[in-house]
Amino acid sequence: MTGIAGVGAYVPRLYLPAKAYREAWGKGGAAGVEQVAVADADEDTLTMGTEAGRRALSAAGVDADTVSHLAFATTTPPADEEEAVVRLASLLGVPSNATMRQYGGGTRAGAVALAAARDAAGPTLVVVADNPAGAPESDEAAGAGAGAAAVVLTDDGPLTVDAVGEYSDPSPGTRFRRRGSTETESIGITQYERDAYTSTVGGAVDALDADVSDVDAAALTAPDGKLPYRAARALGVSTKTIAAGTAVSQTGDTGTAGPFLGLASALDDGAESVLLVGYGGGAGATALTLSASSDVPVDAVFDGDVELSYAEALRRRGTITGEEPEGGGAYVSVPTWAQTIPQRHRLVAGRCRDCGALSFPPEGACFECGSLDGYDETRLPGTGTVEAATVIGQGGAPPEFVEQQQRSGSFPVAVVALDGPDGDAGDAGNDSVSIPAQVAHTPAETPDIGDRVEAVPRRIYEQEGVVRYGFKVVPTEARR
Numbered sequence: 017m018t019g020i021a022g023v024g025a026y027v028p029r030l031y032l033p034a035k036a037y038r039e040a041w042g043k044g045g046a047a048g049v050e051q052v053a054v055a056d057a058d059e060d061t062l063t064m065g066t067e068a069g070r071r072a073l074s075a076a077g078v079d080a081d082t083v084s085h086l087a088f089a090t091t092t093p094p095a096d097e098e099e100a101v102v103r104l105a106s107l108l109g110v111p112s113n114a115t116m117r118q119y120g121g122g123t124r125a126g127a128v129a130l131a132a133a134r135d136a137a138g139p140t141l142v143v144v145a146d147n148p149a150g151a152p153e154s155d156e157a158a159g160a161g162a163g164a165a166a167v168v169l170t171d172d173g174p175l176t177v178d179a180v181g182e183y184s185d186p187s188p189g190t191r192f193r194r195r196g197s198t199e200t201e202s203i204g205i206t207q208y209e210r211d212a213y214t215s216t217v218g219g220a221v222d223a224l225d226a227d228v229s230d231v232d233a234a235a236l237t238a239p240d241g242k243l244p245y246r247a248a249r250a251l252g253v254s255t256k257t258i259a260a261g262t263a264v265s266q267t268g269d270t271g272t273a274g275p276f277l278g279l280a281s282a283l284d285d286g287a288e289s290v291l292l293v294g295y296g297g298g299a300g301a302t303a304l305t306l307s308a309s310s311d312v313p314v315d316a317v318f319d320g321d322v323e324l325s326y327a328e329a330l331r332r333r334g335t336i337t338g339e340e341p342e343g344g345g346a347y348v349s350v351p352t353w354a355q356t357i358p359q360r361h362r363l364v365a366g367r368c369r370d371c372g373a374l375s376f377p378p379e380g381a382c383f384e385c386g387s388l389d390g391y392d393e394t395r396l397p398g399t400g401t402v403e404a405a406t407v408i409g410q411g412g413a414p415p416e417f418v419e420q421q422q423r424s425g426s427f428p429v430a431v432v433a434l435d436g437p438d439g440d441a442g443d444a445g446n447d448s449v450s451i452p453a454q455v456a457h458t459p460a461e462t463p464d465i466g467d468r469v470e471a472v473p474r475r476i477y478e479q480e481g482v483v484r485y486g487f488k489v490v491p492t493e494a495r496r
Contacts (some may be wrong), residue, residue: 017059018134018135018136018140018169018170018171018176019077019168019169019172019174019175019176019177019309020079020167020168020169020173020174020175020176020306020312021076021168021172021173021174021175021312021313021452022072022073022074022075022076022078022167022168022173022312022313022314022315023057023072023075023165023166023167023168023186023279023280023283023312023313023314023315024068024069024070024071024072024073024074024075024166024167024280024315024316024420025068025071025163025164025165025166025236025276025277025280025281025314025315025316025317025318026067026068026071026163026164026165026316026317026320027053027162027163027267027270027277027317027319027320027379028053028054028055028056028059028064028162028163028320029056029320029322029457030050030053030054030055030056030320030322030324030329030332031051031053031054031319031320031321031322031323031324031496032051032052032054032323032324032326032329033050033323034046034049034050034051034052034158036159036324036325037157037326039326039419040326041153042449043088044242045155045158045159046158046159046177046239046241046268046269047211047240047241048065048161048240048241048242048245048264048265048266049158049241049245049264049265049268049328050159050241050266051265051266051267051268051320052158052159052160052267052268052269052405053161053162053163053266053267053268053270053320054078054088054160054161054162054320054329054332054333054334055147055162055332055333056456056457057222057331057332057334057419057423057424058420058421058424058456058474058475058476058488059147059162059163059174059300059474060092060094060146060147060453060475060483061090061094061100061145061147061164061477061483062094062100062103062104062145062298062473062485063107063164063231063472063474064102064147064163064164064165064340064475065088065090065104065143065145066107066108066471067142067164067261067473068095068143068145068164068166069104069108069141069143069166069283070108070141070145071315071318072141072161072166072168072233073166073168074308075168075296075313075315076118076140076170076173076257076313077137077473078168080108080110080141080169080375081109081110081111082108082138082139083108083110083114083138083139083141084111084114084115084136084137084138084139084140085114085115085116085117085133085136085137085138085139085141086101086104086105086108086110086114086115086140086141086143086147087114087116087117087118087119087130087132087133087140087141087142087143087267088100088101088104088117088118088129088144088145088393089099089118089120089125089126089128089129089142089143089144089145089272090119090120090125090144090146090150090272091121091122091123091143091193091271091272092145092146092147092148092149092198092271093120093127093166094325094483095115095483096196099116099118100321101116101117101118102116102484103383104143106357106361106362106397107361107473107485108141109361109362109395110141115136115201117132117133119132119178120272121147121270121296122296122297122298122300123191123237123272123274123294123296123297124237124294124295124296124300124301124302124431125144125272125294125296126165126272126273126275126276126294126479127140127275127292127293127294127301127302127303127304128302129142129144130142130167130177130304131162131177131180131294131302131304131489132150133169134169134177134180134326135171135177136460139168139169139170140169140170140253141166141167141168141169142166142169142274143164143165143166144165144209144272144276145162145163145164145165145272145273146162146163146164146270146271146272146273147160147162147270147271147272147299148160148161148200148269148271148339148359149198149199149200149333150199150200150201151199151201152154152330152335154199154201155203155204155240156200156202156239156269157199157237157266157270158202159264159269160268160269161264161267161268161269161270162267162270162318163267163270163273163274163277164267164273165273165276165277165279165280165287166276166315166448167230167276167279170417171391172308173312174308174309174311174443175202175283175307175308175309175312176306176307176309176318176428177304177305177306177307177310178226178305178306178307179225179226179304179305179440180224180226180300180302180303180304181220181221181222181224181225181226181303181304182220182223182300182302182303183216183217183219183220183222183223183224183298183300183301183303184214184219184298184301184303184346185212185215185219185297185299185300185310186299187208187212187216187299188298188451189203189205189208189297189300189371189464190203190208190212190213190297190298190299190424191200191209191239191296191297191298193419194296199326201296202297203286205454209248210243210246212245212297212299213243213246214246214250215250216295216299216300216301216377217236217237217251217295217301217303218247218250218251218295219301220301220302220303221250221251221252221291221293221303224303224305226305227263227289228251228252228253228305229252229253230289231253231257231289231290231291232257232260232282232286232287232288232289232290233257233259233278233279233282233289233290233291234248234251234253234257234258234260234275234290234291234292234293235259235261235262235269235274235275235277235278235279235282235290235292235293236258236261236262236278236292236293236295237271237272237274237293237294237295237296237340238263238264238274238275238278239269239273240269240270240326240377241262241265243264244258244264245258245259247480250293250296251293254399255478257291259276259281259288260285260287261278261279261281261282261290261291261292263278263281263318264291265363266280266318266319266480267318271446272294275292275293275294276292276320277434278292278466279306280314280316280318281316281318282374283308283312283314284314284316287308288308289305289306289307289308290305290306290307290309291303291304291306291394292304292305292306298409302377302394314446317496321496331415331422331423331424332423332424333387333423334419334423340383344359344416346416346476347479348370348479348484350480350482353484356404358393359376359378360476360485360486360487361397361473361485361486361487362392363376363395363398363434363471363487364378364393364394364395364396364403365377365378365391365393365394365395365396365434365449366378366379366390366392366393367391367392367394368382368384368385368387368389368391369387369389369391369392370382370385370389371384371385371387372381372393372447373447374447374448374449375391375449376396376434376435376449378391378393390394393432394436394437395435395437396435396437396449397435397437398435398470398471398487399425399434399435399469399470399471399492400432400434400435400448400467400468400469400470400471400489401432401433401435401448401466401467401468401469402430402431402432402433402463402464402466402467402469403430403431403432403433403450403465404430404431404465404469405428405429405430405431405455405462405463405464405465406428406429406430406462407427407428407429407462408421408426408427408428408429409426410425410426412426413427416478417477417484419477419478420475420477421485422441427455428454428455428462428463428467429452429453429454429455430452430453430455430463430469430489431450431451431452431453432450432451432452432453432469433448433449433450434448434449434450434451434471435448436448436449453471453487453488453489454476454488454489454490455468455469455489455490455491456472456474456488456490457487457490457491457494463491465485467491467492468491468492469491469492470489470490470492471487471488471489472487472488472489472490472493473485473486473487474486474488475485476488
């Protein structure tokens with residue numbers, strides 16, 4: 017039987033305290049939520065999912081190029097219609113011939129993906145990520161968070177899925193997003209929504225045909241910080257058990273990712289058995305019981321460390337930004353961009369077949385020896401050293417970066433000597449390649465020459481309606 021060999025989790029470093037929402041709107045906000053995680057202007061479910069996926073692979077000790085099955089679950093993909101899982105595979109380095117599946121349509125999608133993947137052959141990676149939104153004055157907006165988690169399944173993973181139960185019963189209006197809208201809604205009939213939630217998750221647990229009363233933690237989809245506790249009796253567990261698997265108070269409503277962030281948190285705290293329940297408005301639920309035969313490796317970051325004001329949060333989310341100016345941008349066609357995806361997504365350089373010098377990107381004549389004999393692919397580790405840096409101030413960004421600047425403010429850029437595959441560019445005898453890169457992570461101070469940095473996946477800009485993904489760098493000391 018396959019089992020989970022590693023777990024990864026990623027929550028953005030920006031957060032909005034609940035009190036900031038209450039002060040702005042003069043009302044309570046989301047029940048039981050102390051703060052919500054806020055994705056930066058260049059983050060979305062693909063970049064967060066990539067961060068979580070890399071952490072899970074590292075925890076499990078599995079190389080991305082050995083993954084044979086990749087599943088991606090989200091209700092907030094970058095585009096309503098597109099194979100986002102294919103881009104995720106490219107960002108992670110999963111082989112193009114791996115089986116790929118995408119799940120959505122409701123916030124139980126992650127639980128469904130895990131249930132479907134547990135019997136897949138070969139190393140399997142399940143990634144869940146969400147970044148829900150609501151109308152600014154709504155309870156949904158007050159609780160909306162952002163985050164991602166991932167699990168790696170292998171033949172000998174120590175955390176096994178012992179049972180799966182499912183239940184559904186029509187409860188329209190409990191949680192939905194209209195066609196073409198970015199805002200999650202509900203009809204706002206509180207008791208109706210509570211009853212739908214508790215009866216549906218309880219029904220899924222009943223369908224397990226297993227005793228869950230003694231599990232160490234219960235990780236549920238959590239639209240707010242109180243609803244999971246209201247389901248404790250229906251599940252047959254204690255509120256202490258719910259608390260052990262609930263992260264919503266510090267992250268906000270992370271939709272599909274919520275139960276998996278709770279799972280990661282519980283395992284990180286030493287839990288050996290977990291009940292995971294994914295719930296989707298409408299209403300349906302999928303429940304899974306998991307038990308560990310030994311410690312489960314977890315690589316996770318759960319807490320933000322940069323507090324935002326309410327206005328700053330609206331800016332990051334793109335609620336109060338202007339329009340991109342017309343003309344003057346550096347036009348790069350999608351086919352041209354696609355030709356450089358291995359470099360932008362996975363830092364694939366080339367080593368000259370004549371002299372062995374590194375080239376990035378690997379094209380044209382070798383800058384060292386002038387050879388035209390071509391290059392052998394060489395993947396760089398994604399670490400490097402700052403050689404020069406400056407800041408692109410307000411009004412100074414090229415048109416394609418104006419929206420980012422409106423949302424996140426001035427941003428640093430740097431020339432970075434990327435390490436060769438054998439280590440630090442400063443090591444004697446090691447080669448490196450110099451490239452320009454934006455510096456991510458807010459607040460992003462200008463790095464000093466000699467600072468060490470690491471590459472992270474981010475949105476670069478959007479053109480022709482297509483989001484261009486690539487790498488930026490973050491100071492190693494700020495990497496969480």
